[in-house]
Amino acid sequence: MIYVSAMALTDICADCAVRDRALCGSLNDEELAALNMLGRRQKVARGETLIWAGDESIICGNLLSGVLKLAASTADGREQIVGLLYPADFIGRPYADVADFTVTALTDAELCFFPRKPFEQALEDHIQMERLLLQRTFAALDEARARMLMLGRKSAEEKLADFLLDMARRMGSSGCRATPDGPMTFDLPLTRGQIADVLGLTIETVSRQMTKLKAAGIIALPGGRAVTISDRQALEARTEAA
Amino acid sequence: MIYVSAMALTDICADCAVRDRALCGSLNDEELAALNMLGRRQKVARGETLIWAGDESIICGNLLSGVLKLAASTADGREQIVGLLYPADFIGRPYADVADFTVTALTDAELCFFPRKPFEQALEDHIQMERLLLQRTFAALDEARARMLMLGRKSAEEKLADFLLDMARRMGSSGCRATPDGPMTFDLPLTRGQIADVLGLTIETVSRQMTKLKAAGIIALPGGRAVTISDRQALEARTEAA
DNA sequence: AGCCGACATTGACTCCGGTCAAAGACATGC
DNA sequence: GCATGTCTTTGACCGGAGTCAATGTCGGCT
Numbered sequence: 001m002i003y004v005s006a007m008a009l010t011d012i013c014a015d016c017a018v019r020d021r022a023l024c025g026s027l028n029d030e031e032l033a034a035l036n037m038l039g040r041r042q043k044v045a046r047g048e049t050l051i052w053a054g055d056e057s058i059i060c061g062n063l064l065s066g067v068l069k070l071a072a073s074t075a076d077g078r079e080q081i082v083g084l085l086y087p088a089d090f091i092g093r094p095y096a097d098v099a100d101f102t103v104t105a106l107t108d109a110e111l112c113f114f115p116r117k118p119f120e121q122a123l124e125d126h127i128q129m130e131r132l133l134l135q136r137t138f139a140a141l142d143e144a145r146a147r148m149l150m151l152g153r154k155s156a157e158e159k160l161a162d163f164l165l166d167m168a169r170r171m172g173s174s175g176c177r178a179t180p181d182g183p184m185t186f187d188l189p190l191t192r193g194q195i196a197d198v199l200g201l202t203i204e205t206v207s208r209q210m211t212k213l214k215a216a217g218i219i220a221l222p223g224g225r226a227v228t229i230s231d232r233q234a235l236e237a238r239t240e241a242a
Numbered sequence: 243m244i245y246v247s248a249m250a251l252t253d254i255c256a257d258c259a260v261r262d263r264a265l266c267g268s269l270n271d272e273e274l275a276a277l278n279m280l281g282r283r284q285k286v287a288r289g290e291t292l293i294w295a296g297d298e299s300i301i302c303g304n305l306l307s308g309v310l311k312l313a314a315s316t317a318d319g320r321e322q323i324v325g326l327l328y329p330a331d332f333i334g335r336p337y338a339d340v341a342d343f344t345v346t347a348l349t350d351a352e353l354c355f356f357p358r359k360p361f362e363q364a365l366e367d368h369i370q371m372e373r374l375l376l377q378r379t380f381a382a383l384d385e386a387r388a389r390m391l392m393l394g395r396k397s398a399e400e401k402l403a404d405f406l407l408d409m410a411r412r413m414g415s416s417g418c419r420a421t422p423d424g425p426m427t428f429d430l431p432l433t434r435g436q437i438a439d440v441l442g443l444t445i446e447t448v449s450r451q452m453t454k455l456k457a458a459g460i461i462a463l464p465g466g467r468a469v470t471i472s473d474r475q476a477l478e479a480r481t482e483a484a
Numbered sequence: 485a486g487c488c489g490a491c492a493t494t495g496a497c498t499c500c501g502g503t504c505a506a507a508g509a510c511a512t513g514c
Numbered sequence: 515g516c517a518t519g520t521c522t523t524t525g526a527c528c529g530g531a532g533t534c535a536a537t538g539t540c541g542g543c544t
Contacts, residue, residue, distance in 0.1 A: 070387070072387060072388065072390070072391040073391070074391065074395060074396070074482060074483075075482050076482060076483055078395040078396075079395070080390055080391040080394040080395045082387035082390045082391065083387065093380065093384075094376075094380065095376075095377045095380060096380070096384075100384050100387070100388070101387060124373075127369065130372065130373065130376065131366075131372065133376065134336075134337075134372065134375065134376045134379065135337045137376065137379045137380055137383060138335065138336065138337060138338070138379055140383055141379060141382055141383045141386060142335070142338075142342050144383060144386040144387055144390065145312070145314060145324040145325065145342070145343060145386055146314065146342070147390060148314070148322055148324045148386065148389060148390055148393055149314040149315070149316065149322040149324065151390055151393035151394045151442065152322040152393040152441075152442025153316060153320040153321070153322045153442060154316070154320075155500080155501095156500075156501065191520090191521065191522090192521070192522060192523095193521080193522095199394075200393065200394025200395060201501075201502090202501075202502055202503080203521090203522080203523095204501085204502075204503080204522095204523085204524085205500090205501055205502075207522060207523055207524080208501090208523085208524080210522095210523090211523075211524085223509090223510090224510085240316060240317050240318060241316075241318055397530080397531095398530075398531065433490090433491065433492090434491070434492060434493095435491080435492095443531075443532090444531075444532055444533080445491090445492080445493095446492095446493085446494085446531085446532075446533080447530090447531055447532075448492095449492060449493055449494080450493085450494080450531090452492095452493090453493070453494085465539090465540085466540080466541095
């Protein structure tokens with residue numbers, strides 16, 4: 001699929017990696033060119049924070065590459081990761097003056113952002129895009145609620161199993177999958193501490209559960225951030241208590 | 243505010259208690275009359291389930307009176323309440339074929355519902371309503387995420403304090419509030435078991451924490467489902483660990 | 485009134501996951 | 515190579531919340 005632009009110098013969308021998977025996928029070429037004027041690309045380094053909870057909600061955008069975390073925290077520093085953002089996901093909070101969550105890059109990342117107010121105007125002007133955003137927001141809400149069940153009612157073991165299967169699914173494209181049900185290896189974009197913050201556990205508990213799964217021959221930890229799922233069936237079984 | 247309708251016999255919106263607070267608030271009288279044709283009012287008794295998780299997503303609607311719960315559960319019967327719905331709140335999941343969560347009445351309730359497909363069409367036809375729904379969905383997402391922090395990172399005591407303050411705010415209108423900061427009494431629409439399901443705790447823990455707050459003179463339990471918040475300051479303090 | 489079922493409280497005990505602490509791994513830079 | 519800092523693993527211990535069980539309270543019904 002090739003997009004040739006008459007305004008190559010400024011057309012940042014032309015080589016967009018998520019051109020048709022992101023919100024912009026709902027726009028035709030002319031509309032895209034207009035939105036183009038508003039947008040800016042930006043690279044962010046791992047660890048960098050894009051949006052701070054409590055700050056004014058200034059920007060919206062799309063994630064092009066990398067993984068971001070969306071986090072909430074208590075006054076005394078406890079943190080809960082309330083969402084992970086992957087390429088083509090929407091970033092930001094339209095229609096609110098203040099951002100409620102902190103957005104931080106877990107890996108080096110690239111994104112395409114717009115000032116919030118003009119972006120809201122663009123939503124009004126492009127019904128299709130607004131409708132797509134509504135659908136995605138509903139999907140995000142479903143996901144958040146599913147995670148509430150996990151946080152409130154699942155054991156550490158179940159949480160870890162859930163998490164690993166979810167990551168396997170999400171990293172599946174970039175990682176390598178031999179056969180649909182055979183062993184599969186991928187790199188986690190999160191540290192143990194960050195996994196703990198996703199699951200509502202501590203680093204130590206995450207580490208112990210990992211070791212337990214390894215001892216049971218269900219996963220292998222080849223080193224670094226890599227994980228191999230050797231027995232997907234068994235892992236799925238641990239998603240629900242015995 | 244009085245709405246006189248030329249079609250009094252069928253105009254179920256005329257005496258709608260949430261006429262201008264619900265999604266329909268974005269419609270003018272003609273549009274409302276059209277939507278009217280699609281909608282049906284229904285009363286449901288406490289305990290009745292409107293939508294079952296896993297079933298086809300058939301209806302959408304507005305809550306007129308009462309309180310509903312939105313719940314997820316595990317295969318072995320553990321339940322997590324992922325949201326509470328109050329009058330004027332939107333019910334249902336447009337753009338999905340299957341409902342992911344169970345919706346049940348916690349009190350006797352009345353609602354106004356529409357078949358999902360025609361409702362989706364109505365959203366397309368009435369941009370203002372779609373936009374309002376988008377804004378509400380974002381708000382629901384923020385709320386769900388805030389609750390993730392609570393579920394994942396807060397102690398039983400903090401959860402209870404959070405919950406009571408939230409209920410005080412929500413029941414404030416119907417209950418009685420003497421002075422902004424003085425004692426305030428209201429009825430909880432939930433049993434201890436349901437509170438436990440909201441907070442990711444057990445009945446016993448909820449009960450013990452209630453007793454502890456009562457012993458500390460922060461709340462009183464006059465009987466039935468009633469709660470009196472005698473020392474709001476102290477309750478707010480327990481929202482964050484010592 | 486008295487019975488019944490649902491809901492709530494309380495107690496005794498257990499255990500999962502948190503806390504504190506000490507070693508390992510591993511990457512990076514000098 | 516070695517030093518440094520970050521991340522991970524492992525161990526010992528503790529405590530908050532869950533479990534199991536008994537008792538108490540309330541409202542509804544005949």
